[in-house]
Amino acid sequence: MSDWQPTASIDALKQRAALLNAIRGYFAERGVMEVETPLLASAPVTDPNIEAIATENPLGGEHPLWLQTSPEFAMKRLLVAGSGAIYQICKAFRRGESGARHNPEFTMLEWYRPELSLNELMDEVAGVIALALGDFPAVNKLSYRQVFKQYLNIDPHTASAAELAGLARQHLDVGFDSDDPDLWLQLLMSSVIEPALPAQNISMIYEFPATQAALAKIEDDDTGQPVARRFEAFYRGMELANGYDELQDASELIRRISRxxxxxxxxxxxxPPIDRYLLKAMQSGLPNCVGVAMGFDRLAMLACQAGRIDEVIAFPVSRV
Structure with missing residues (x-):
């Protein structure tokens, strides 16, 4: 095949287009407004696990702009302005992310629901996944503690870094050491637990460690353990969504950025710098809401039964 041609077949692109239409219909039925926000941002996310791509400021000056890694900050400004329930399908960009399930430029589906609970948001996420599958598989909702106890017989919220490291070495070929429990938790989750989740079911894992809250609220669980009010959705070994009961406290936002x-x-x-517009919006009062980000290309992979993201993208980074 000549390198000018798309890596996705025309049939796959037709299925992708049909899925886009189905998702727009799904949200229209629920009264969720579609919005558009800029792809350029004055400040990127500060999450150490995500690297933004800087670009020259078209207005000049010494400060660059960044290609957005997610439309989250701009959408939260709309929520504060009174938009109500909103969703967006847009391009997002992340440095260094390339592989079978990653492309540095990808399509994000993100939405925010002021009127829903986190549990109701999980149900809505399952509904979107079902659009891609053409069927509605069973949904398992399990806490982070439950899956660690089920698959590794350990409480992730109380285990020491040494205990977690020992478990990782039992299951994986590990050639490094660390005293950071989160590093071991994330490794065990991605390399041991996620592949073991029932492939035929949608798995919703909730109540992550408070240290992995990102911009989610933190509350005590039934045992009094502080946990993050967030979840991740998985199907056939693939992470599809990351949902949050959104943080509203502007002071806590500053503390987390500092961390x-x-x-x-x-x-x-x-x-990276702090997004001053987001901070001002948060200080004005973000409404109580839940939000979720989904990789649309991964949904298209499910719809097309594709093994690689290149099979559902017309032109990945290798052909631009």
């Missing part, structure tokens, strides 16, 4: 900056500095990463 991200400290982690980035310790790891030798750059420290």
């Amino acid at each position: 991200d900056h400290a982690q980035r500095q310790a790891a030798g990463q750059s420290r």
Whole structure:
């Protein structure tokens, strides 16, 4: 095949287009408004696990703009302005993410629901996944503690870094050491637990460790353990969605950004600026809401029964 041609077949692109139409119909039926926000941002996310791509400011000046890694910040500004329930299908960009399930430029489906609970949002996510599958598989909702106890017989919220490291070495070929429990938890989750989840069911894993809250609220669970009010959705070994009971406290937002900056500095990463517009919006009052981000290309992979993201993208980064 000549390198000018798309990596996705025309049939796959037709299925992708049909899925886009189905998703728009899904949200129209629920009264969720479609919005558009800029792809350029004055500040990227500070999450140490995500690297944004800087670009020249078209207005000049010394400060660059960034290609957005998610439309989250701009959409939250709309929520504060009174938009109500909103969704967006847009391009997002992340440095260094390339592989069978990643492309540095990808399509994001993201939505926010002021009137829903986190549990109701899980149900809505399952409904969107079902659109891609053409069927509605069983949905399992399990806490982070439940899956760690089920598959590794350990409580992830109380286990020490040494205990978690020992478990990782039992199951994986690990050639490094760390005293960071989160590093081991994330490794065990991605490499041991996620592949073991029932492939035929949609798995919703909720109540992550408070240290992995990102921009989710933190509350005590039934045992009094502080946990993050967020979930991740998986199907056939693939992570599809990341949902949150959204943080509303502007002061806590600053504390979490400061923690991200400290982690980035310790790891030798750059420290991006704070999005002053988001901070002002949060100080004005983000409504109580839940939100979720889904990789649309991965949904298209399910719809097309594709093994690689290149099979559902017309022109991945290798052909631009």
